[in-house]
Amino acid sequence: MFKITKRRKFLKQSAIFLALFSITICSHAQSETASTMEFPFNGKDLSGWKTVGGNAPFYIEENSIVGVMTKNTANTFLVTEKEYGDFILQMEVKLDGTTTNSGIQTRSHIDPKGNNGKGRVYGRQVDIDPTPRAWTGGIYDEGRREWLYPLDLNPAAKSAYRPGEFNDIIIQVIGNETRTWVNGIPTSYVIDSLDKTGFIALQVHSIPDSLDGKRVFFRNLSIRTNPKFPRDFPKDIYIVNTNANDLSKAEKAAGYSLLFNGKNAKGWRSARGKKFPEKGWSIQNGMFSVQKSDGGESTNGGDIVTKKQYKAFDLSFEFKLSPGANSGVKYFVTLDEKTKGSAIGPEYQILDDALHPDAKLGKDGNRTLASLYDLITSDRNPRPRRPIGQWNRGRIVVEPNNKVTYYLNGFKMLEFERGSEEFRKLVAGSKYKDWKNFGEAKKGHILLQDHGDAVSFRSIKIKELK
Incomplete structure (x- = not known):
């Protein structure tokens, strides 16, 4: 009797599961039919x-769109x-040689007055x-902020492209997120609220005369619009x-958290005491600002x-300099030194290199923007380097093995190993x-510097590494 009852219960549960599974499949199919x-x-x-x-010029050859690089002309699209709007775009691309360049525009637009009336794509x-x-x-x-995601941010993907062959490119644009794959390898990931819709375009890049006649090939283009399952x-x-x-x-x-919520000083205090400074800093319009x-x-x-305090971490931050300004982001700050000036710790230098005298001090430019201050000069x-008054994105990655890497707007600027013989010689x-x-502290605070100049910070986020 027990076995029969148990079997009936099992059959009933199985029937319910199959019914739910069928509903899920039908729902999935109905959602997917909304895409085209x-x-x-x-x-x-x-x-x-x-x-x-x-x-x-562009022409057709063996089921491919062929663009011909041409001297004395601007970028052609x-x-x-x-x-x-939302789409997944897939195509194959091949270029002549390894000294050329091309690109695929997504959700883009045109300024009809640009390029002497021929139009400028952005x-x-x-x-x-x-x-x-x-x-x-x-x-x-293109035509605006320049690089958003250089592959210095994902060096493992640099080997994905195969020169001289057709390469499979997948571009997924859903909502405010753009993700890319090259020959099946995940490559870049950008979240950006500009451009809800726009055209797609194939680029023939402007070139030096020596590349005249080189070609770029595009084939097997497909677009799934309104994709429901990224x-x-x-x-x-x-x-x-x-x-x-x-x-x-x-x-x-992925494990990131905000160090600044854009509204108040939660999680921060003065390097001189337990409270946040009563003067010298402001929190307005989503910014921490040094007044x-x-x-000094x-x-x-x-x-x-x-x-x-933090040990190993991936720290990102945006900063905006006023003309002639000086500041910095420090880390492994223990506050044990009891200094009268700025607290002690390795520093990501933030500086107007053109107008602040510190850029000419130190050794070989090791006090310039994105340098390890007074120790290693940045690339x-x-x-x-974006113009003064615009937002720049800094990044400091400290790995558990003490390797440290600096980035500026996605470009790798320098790297070193804390505690190494070379590092100690520099110190x-x-x-x-x-x-x-x-x-060489095992852990420490992260610091934003007051150097007496107007500098703003925002989008400060961190991931602890283990």
């Missing part, structure tokens, strides 16, 4: 497309006449880059989120530090030589 697969290139002609921006572009830099799949903001993306790939003081669902799932004083180090409100490539030749075991 389109093939914007018919393989025969360029119906539904138009050329803007430059004079480089083959633009869809239709605009798109919007997010997925880069196709077979050069040694190898940033294929990175995201560039492709999975690994949690360990860094996300660039341009929305101020925002922490996305994906960032939370202008005399340009920690002479007004003083430095502020996190109440919590001097000018492209990562011995610097202003920090008198501080025992400088930069």
Whole structure:
């Protein structure tokens, strides 16, 4: 009797499960039918497309759209006449040689007055880059903010592109999120609220004369519009989120948290005491701001530090400088030194290199923007540096093995190993030589510096690494 009753119970539970499973499948199918697969290139002609921006020609060859790089012309784009919102775009791309460049515009627009009336395209572009830099799949903001996601942020994806072959590119744009894959390898992830809709375009890049006649091939284009089920993306790939003081669902799932909520000083205090400074700092419009004083180090409100101390971490922050300003982000700050000026700790230098005299002090520029202050000079490539008055994105990654890497606007600027022989030699030749075991604390506070100049911070977020 017991066995019969148990079997009936099992059969009843199985029937309920199958009914629920059937409902789920039907619901999934109904949702998926709301999306539509389109093939914007018919393989025969360029119906539904138009050329803007430059004079480089496009033609059809063996079911491919071929763009020809042409000297003495601006960037040229083959633009869809239709605009798109949410979509998953897939295509294959091949370029002649390894010194050329191309790109795929998403949700983009055109300024008809640009390029002497030929039109200037602007919007997010997925880069196709077979050069040694190898940033294929990175995201560039054409005609506006430039690089949003250089592949320095995901070096494992640099090897995804195969020169001289057709490469499979997948671009997923859903809501305010753009994700890319190159030959099946997850490549970049940007969260950005600009451009809810726009056209898709294929780029022929402007070139030096030596590349005249080189070609780029696009084939097997398909677009699934209004996709309901986004492709999975690994949690360990860094996300660039341009929305101020925002922490996305994906960032939370990856272990990030906000150190500044954009509203108050929760989690922060003065480096000189237990409370937040009563003067010298303001919290307005989603920004922590150092108020202008005399340009002296920690002479007004003083430095502020996190109440919590950190060991290994991935720290991101945005900063905006006023002309001639100086500041910094420090870490492994123990506050044991009891200094009169700024507290002691390794520093990510924040500086107007052109106008502040500190840029010419130190050794070989090791007090310039994004340098390890007074120790290691940052990469001097000018492209990562955005103009004074604009927001810049800094990042400091301290790994459990003591490797430290600095980034500026996604570009890798330097790296070093805390406690290594090379690091200790640098310290011995610097202003920090008198501080025992400088930069080698097991844990410490994160600090925003008051150097008496007007500087603002926002979007401060951290992930603790283990």
